[in-house]
Amino acid sequence: MTPGRPTMNDVARTAGVSLKTVSRVVNGETTVDPALVAKVRAAVDSLHYRPHLGASMLRRNDRRTATIGLLLEDVGNPFSAVLHRAVEDEARPRGLHVLTGSLDEDPDRERELTRACARRHTDGLILAPAGPDQSYLARELPPDIPVVFVDRPAAGFAADTVLAGNGAGATEAVRHLIAYGHRRIAFLGDLARIATARQRLRGYLAVLDEGGLPPAVVGGLHDSSAAEAATVDLLRRPEPPTALFTGQNLITVGAVRALRRLGLRHSVALVGFDDFPLADLLEPGVTVIAQDPAAMGRAAARALFERMDGLTAEPREIRIATTLIPRGSGEIAG
Amino acid sequence: MTPGRPTMNDVARTAGVSLKTVSRVVNGETTVDPALVAKVRAAVDSLHYRPHLGASMLRRNDRRTATIGLLLEDVGNPFSAVLHRAVEDEARPRGLHVLTGSLDEDPDRERELTRACARRHTDGLILAPAGPDQSYLARELPPDIPVVFVDRPAAGFAADTVLAGNGAGATEAVRHLIAYGHRRIAFLGDLARIATARQRLRGYLAVLDEGGLPPAVVGGLHDSSAAEAATVDLLRRPEPPTALFTGQNLITVGAVRALRRLGLRHSVALVGFDDFPLADLLEPGVTVIAQDPAAMGRAAARALFERMDGLTAEPREIRIATTLIPRGSGEIAG
């Protein structure tokens, strides 16, 4: 018995059979004498033998690692975390395991992590693109491993893409505020290089344009405190907006803090993009355009599995609808 | 050129050198003629060759997959998500990637996923135990892959363990309420089979006992709506408690909803175990015993890496202190 982890050879020796017979038993082939099966099983148990997935996958014809890559903006934020969980739930019944990574808006990290997946021969990849261009994927990834983009559109590489209805959601938010009588509606948005932020901004601008209303945009906000400062700033201007549309979770929270600080939470209306826990328990409750990250994860996983199963249709774009949830802050009249 | 992904052999052929020379170049060995290095590099680029980590690891002496397993309660909940992110941040500079899984309090799933890690030969494993007994690990995992437990203690298997100060945190919470004049303090806790829930309960009971105060315990609560119902129930009893100590995130939220529904949020005190986003924005702000999941993840990852680097000291128990954050709800006088 060699030191280290036992191999099939060790099992074969203890069971007194050939290596190949052990392989057959381990893989559940039916053409083995029950007596030998029992001997092999006993040897496996006594040695605590576990098959080596890497070696097996090297030799097998299908070359599956039973692992998929999932690269998101930040596995620690609630949106990504819920999406991650949904992917895992879809992967589980197929016996797939998930290798995760956070990109932090960094295109270099995106390439680095996709490369890590390629070297590990994951069976598929779900990616929320961070960089402006994904054409490198054609070189980086072998052609047989399918990709699905999620949350953000990709450029330079055609693949299934799962997106929230960003434009439609923004449109609905602004229309909602207009319906409550607002005419001066400001938009507080994330960094312009983020595709979803641009889509939301476009939705906002389109509705204002349609109604002949003046836009007021503050962009480049990426965290709660910057958003808070920007909101305070905005509301201290002459002719301040009577309603705010915030383009993202953390911005919404920053705006809530600012309104509270200025004592305006019951007089300035607010609709936020993306729901967050406890939004209903604030005073007033925060009206939001809710995305459905779990549905996005499920859709992305399902699309990926279809491709892994050999589907070769044209790349699809799957929209997951948003929902306006009125809770009070968006129903303050203008 | 064979179909499928290019191999070292393909690169060797295109570069007109031997297989082994390609291997040397790819691995950055210095004993290669610069002219040949250039030819190999060119061939690698033109073929988009990527080394096969599985094959490489099979042959190498150190047998490292550059992958660690991370098995948590639910990667979608904020506590696990933040911990996950902290582990990833520690793993990144070492070139390690993270394979994740959610256990959902299911011991079978715990075994299944640890086995999946063993078959993949992860270099290490961080585990938040779900089941009551981890002695199976000695059989399931080869002896050379280190394990670190996080968030919950393990039984039947000795390894480094990173825990929050559950007992100490609970003690502090209850003392805080007593200091504000409360004598009837109720505890609302999670399922008794969860070790951290038991520790928090013990901390609560110890302080009450010490002060000769009567305990009032509702256990077995695992989600927000059950907690809400239980809280309403509790407060409608004759001689209801004047203060609540909630043993977990979702229970705290349930209690907040119940207090609000009964119009008691400014008269019944509340301290919750575990912080949650926006707790400061509620009315009143929710006083909590904050855990530090990021610190727990960092500590677990560091401990694991020390073991992977060969540390053989006795198993250590690392406590990550909790912090009481007063925000209003816990400072209502009794």
Add this chain to the structure above:
DNA sequence: AAATCGAGAGACAACGTTGTCTTGCAGTAG
């Protein structure tokens, strides 16, 4: 009873890579 068949079991090669050993060749010393 001889020939045929089938099924179970082993021998052997191969997957893509790296460790080790050998070869070839230029440069140096005797």
Add this chain to the structure above:
DNA sequence: CTACTGCAAGACAACGTTGTCTCTCGATTT
């Protein structure tokens, strides 16, 4: 001019497993 050294580069085996082929042996067929 021969023998030796040193170093780059190739040949070959091996990692742990599975695909394919071959062999044996008992059962069935003629």
